[in-house]
Amino acid sequence: MRLIYTERQKQFREEIRDWLAAHVPKAPLPSFDTEEGFEAHRRWEATLFEGRWSAVTWPKEYGGRGCDLIEWLIFEEEYWRAGAPLRVNQNGVFLLAPTLMEYGSDEQKARFLPRMASGQDIWAQGWSEPGAGSDMAAIRSRAVRDGDHYVINGQKTWSTRAVWADWLFGMFRTDPASSRHHGLTFILLPLDLPGITIRPIKQLNGLPGFAEIFFDDVRVPVENRLGDEGAGWNVAMATAGFERGLMLRSPARFQQTARKLVDLYLRHRESADADPGIRDAVMKSWMDAEAYTLATYRTASRLGKGAKIGAEASTNKIFWSELDLLMHETAMRILGPYGELMPEAPDGGPFGHEHAAWLDGFLFAQAGPIYAGTNEIQRNIIAERMLGLPR
Amino acid sequence: MDFTFEDQQLAFRDAIHKFLMVEAAPEMLREIWETTKSGRSAELRAKLADQGLTALSVPEEFGGINLGDLDWVLVQQELGYFAIPDSLTDAAYLAVYLLTHLPADINLKRDWLPRIAAGKARIAVGHPLNPFVADAANADLLLLWHDDEIHALKPGQITASFNPSIDLSRRLYKVDWTPSPATRICPAKQGRQLWKDLADRAALAAAAQLLGLAQRMLDLGVDHAAQRKQFGKPVGSFQAVKHHLADVAVKIEFAEPVIHRAAQAVAEDDPRRALYVSHAKLAAGEAARLAGRRSIQAHGAMGYTWEADLQMYMKRAWALDASWGDAKFHKARVAADILAGAAAIGPSTTFPNMNPESHHG
Numbered sequence: 001m002r003l004i005y006t007e008r009q010k011q012f013r014e015e016i017r018d019w020l021a022a023h024v025p026k027a028p029l030p031s032f033d034t035e036e037g038f039e040a041h042r043r044w045e046a047t048l049f050e051g052r053w054s055a056v057t058w059p060k061e062y063g064g065r066g067c068d069l070i071e072w073l074i075f076e077e078e079y080w081r082a083g084a085p086l087r088v089n090q091n092g093v094f095l096l097a098p099t100l101m102e103y104g105s106d107e108q109k110a111r112f113l114p115r116m117a118s119g120q121d122i123w124a125q126g127w128s129e130p131g132a133g134s135d136m137a138a139i140r141s142r143a144v145r146d147g148d149h150y151v152i153n154g155q156k157t158w159s160t161r162a163v164w165a166d167w168l169f170g171m172f173r174t175d176p177a178s179s180r181h182h183g184l185t186f187i188l189l190p191l192d193l194p195g196i197t198i199r200p201i202k203q204l205n206g207l208p209g210f211a212e213i214f215f216d217d218v219r220v221p222v223e224n225r226l227g228d229e230g231a232g233w234n235v236a237m238a239t240a241g242f243e244r245g246l247m248l249r250s251p252a253r254f255q256q257t258a259r260k261l262v263d264l265y266l267r268h269r270e271s272a273d274a275d276p277g278i279r280d281a282v283m284k285s286w287m288d289a290e291a292y293t294l295a296t297y298r299t300a301s302r303l304g305k306g307a308k309i310g311a312e313a314s315t316n317k318i319f320w321s322e323l324d325l326l327m328h329e330t331a332m333r334i335l336g337p338y339g340e341l342m343p344e345a346p347d348g349g350p351f352g353h354e355h356a357a358w359l360d361g362f363l364f365a366q367a368g369p370i371y372a373g374t375n376e377i378q379r380n381i382i383a384e385r386m387l388g389l390p391r
Numbered sequence: 392m393d394f395t396f397e398d399q400q401l402a403f404r405d406a407i408h409k410f411l412m413v414e415a416a417p418e419m420l421r422e423i424w425e426t427t428k429s430g431r432s433a434e435l436r437a438k439l440a441d442q443g444l445t446a447l448s449v450p451e452e453f454g455g456i457n458l459g460d461l462d463w464v465l466v467q468q469e470l471g472y473f474a475i476p477d478s479l480t481d482a483a484y485l486a487v488y489l490l491t492h493l494p495a496d497i498n499l500k501r502d503w504l505p506r507i508a509a510g511k512a513r514i515a516v517g518h519p520l521n522p523f524v525a526d527a528a529n530a531d532l533l534l535l536w537h538d539d540e541i542h543a544l545k546p547g548q549i550t551a552s553f554n555p556s557i558d559l560s561r562r563l564y565k566v567d568w569t570p571s572p573a574t575r576i577c578p579a580k581q582g583r584q585l586w587k588d589l590a591d592r593a594a595l596a597a598a599a600q601l602l603g604l605a606q607r608m609l610d611l612g613v614d615h616a617a618q619r620k621q622f623g624k625p626v627g628s629f630q631a632v633k634h635h636l637a638d639v640a641v642k643i644e645f646a647e648p649v650i651h652r653a654a655q656a657v658a659e660d661d662p663r664r665a666l667y668v669s670h671a672k673l674a675a676g677e678a679a680r681l682a683g684r685r686s687i688q689a690h691g692a693m694g695y696t697w698e699a700d701l702q703m704y705m706k707r708a709w710a711l712d713a714s715w716g717d718a719k720f721h722k723a724r725v726a727a728d729i730l731a732g733a734a735a736i737g738p739s740t741t742f743p744n745m746n747p748e749s750h751h752g
Contacts, residue, residue: 001393001394001461001651002392002393003392003394003659003742004392004742005392005742006392013739070392074739077739078738078739080738081737081738252738255736255738255740256737256738259736259737262729262730262734262736265730266730266732279730280722282730283722283725283726283729283730286729286736287670287673287725288645290649290670291674292645293741294394294648294651294741295645295647297394297648297741298394298395298648298651301392301394301395302395304393305395312640315640315641315644318637318641319641319645376634378637379630379633379637379638380633380634382637382641383627383637384633386640387609387613387633387636387637388617389613389627389628389632389636390617390624390625390627390628391628
């Protein structure tokens with residue numbers, strides 16, 4: 001055990017810290033769930049790419065720096081510390097890219113990865129369908145082979161950022177006689193193909209953060225298939241699964257929120273202490289954010305030594321989503337009657353305009369225990385695969 | 392940056408686990424706890440000594456193997472898992488720490504450290520965080536706090552009155568004694584820091600044991616839920632029961648690295664070790680309390696009986712949760728750091744001070 005950074009890691013931290021200080025936009029960008037904000041975030045991705053910071057763990061040939069997971073953690077710490085913008089291409093960079101690296105042909109990697117790293121292609125994901133949510137193997141959207149094309153019909157839903165995204169990755173049923181997780185195929189497709197209709201869905205905050213996608217005889221070239229036909233389930237669930245889960249929500253994100261919560265509490269301590277539970281929740285927030293960070297460093301160290309991580313990855317999703325709820329609920333308790341105010345409300349009282357970010361985060365925290373596999377599904381996985389309880 | 396243990400440390404932990412699985416079976420511990428006054432077995436202590444447990448952090452010059460807090464923390468998790476009573480930790484970890492760091496009182500070290508290493512001395516430690524002294528009546532020597540001084544007392548110099556605990560592994564005594572220049576082995580000036588460092592190690596050990604206890608209670612709950620059938624199925628196949636137990640697994644998963652950071656912080660004299668140890672004690676206590684609650688629920692009525700082994704581990708968890716600083720104490724210490732204003736918190740502050748050059752073993 002050696003809980004100290006190497007000189008190289010310290011230099012890496014300095015380098016990203018200096019770069020961020022010079023490049024992070026001074027004023028926050030508009031929400032990437034608006035058209036204007038989406039494009040502003042796309043430009044930020046391009047800026048990151050120019051500094052070679054948009055995908056630090058990728059190999060250099062695709063625009064990355066070949067960083068290991070410890071360096072990735074350092075990058076994320078500095079990124080969140082600097083208050084840099086959210087990553088509009090996170091589904092591409094953190095979810096699709098590891099799968100592409102593992103299953104993609106050289107041609108596919110060269111075609112998709114650099115454009116993803118530079119923000120030229122922003123990716124949305126197409127997993128859920130009206131009849132396939134937690135039960136993803138119930139996917140019915142079909143891709144029927146016709147020569148060197150697949151012809152896609154069906155519907156996807158809850159597709160994050162699909163309203164303005166350029167490309168979609170998702171799973172389609174290529175074998176009409178198949179059921180459950182057999183006969184599914186992983187396909188990449190541009191969202192401007194003929195036959196695609198995108199219907200925005202308003203989220204809790206009133207913005208179209210996700211969309212329904214309708215496919216009506218959409219023709220996609222066979223070369224856009226990732227992995228073998230019928231192997232989609234395995235591609236999607238591949239060994240990279242854990243790293244993807246790890247990278248989607250870096251601990252620094254929650255440490256930063258916890259830091260802000262402590263700060264909010266300290267500045268409004270007099271009123272906050274009238275509810276004795278608040279102080280406890282503030283301390284718990286800091287402790288759990290630290291615990292999540294420590295657990296991630298441990299996992300990164302183990303993976304760096306060649307270990308494989310199994311079902312215990314499901315504990316992560318539960319832990320960070322509940323932590324995110326705790327922190328934002330606690331902030332709302334401190335804000336009291338100002339918590340409900342929309343960002344444009346002129347009279348934030350003792351909280352000025354800081355209430356807006358907390359409300360935004362509070363709303364988003366409601367989704368945490370639901371997306372990326374509900375926490376109930378995660379608990380089933382833990383009970384069955386980690387604890388060995390019977391199905 | 393490497394947040395993993397050495398293979399050697401893990402191998403030692405595994406060996407201790409296998410050994411205790413055989414030598415500290417619940418029915419044997421019950422026999423000792425329920426039928427003897429001391430609650431201790433010289434035979435078991437001798438076997439633990441054979442495994443090297445009593446010599447772990449004793450310096451080599453006194454017959455020990457001179458290992459440190461990181462080695463101990465893994466062992467402590469196993470001691471918790473198998474509900475090994477306080478006496479071993481108090482003598483082999485805590486008393487050894489005090490004796491080893493005493494200013495130059497070589498006689499006392501030479502008298503006692505080799506005997507502890509050989510498993511032939513029990514030493515009780517009295518600290519104001521605990522109103523009672525564990526195993527005081529069965530101790531060959533007592534190291535007691537008095538206004539930050541350290542006093543060493545022989546059994547004949549104290550009166551110990553037994554205060555029964557719901558946890559039968561515990562033997563708690565109120566100790567009456569009179570401090571004198573003859574009993575004083577360390578003045579307050581040096582004693583203050585020694586007692587602080589001792590209390591951090593004691594709380595760390597309790598935290599690691601609580602984590603082991605949480606794992607044991609989870610395992611017992613899983614075993615019961617997998618075997619017990621109702622409605623024609625194992626009760627562990629029902630989602631409500633699965634989710635109860637999965638929650639415990641989550642708590643354990645995220646308490647463990649907190650405890651391991653605390654161990655490293657203690658080993659390296661990190662300036663923030665008090666914060667990290669208190670965090671560890673709170674996280675481990677939370678995991679253990681939840682494990683007890685959820686495991687008794689998974690056991691159903693069996694869990695409320697004396698017969699089911701769960702009670703042994705659950706009661707020990709309840710006791711340890713409040714020993715060497717209860718949640719009130721440790722929360723106050725966390726608050727004193729992170730709510731003091733201008734504390735280093737947030738991204739990049741997780742391992743600020745860990746300095747391998749300052750290692751003291």
